[in-house]
Amino acid sequence: MASGIPAAVSRTPAASSRTGEVQPAAVASSAKRRDAFGLDTPRASTRALASNSPGDATYTRIENALQGLGAARDAVAGQLRALLLGAASPAGR
Secondary structure, eight states: OTTSSOHHHHTSTTOOSSTTOOOHHHHHHHHHHHHHHHHHHHHHHHHHHHOOOGGGHHHHHHHHHHHHHHHHHHHHHHHHHHHHHHHHSGGGO
């Protein structure tokens, strides 16, 4: 942690030499992925609702996949939050 950035944070693509700085390309890339997730989710759900598969198998498969993706997203968000809070606290510096 020679630069003042915890090792866990400094290994991330968006980390830089000074705490609080973020590489614009990493932010833009993250925003594009977030927007794609936000737009693709209702499309997939609509496709699931429109399916006529026996026993609603397609609906169940797609909705379960969406729930799994949402849970994975929430887990990563929690990890990022913890890293950022740790980096911002005096003990994490």
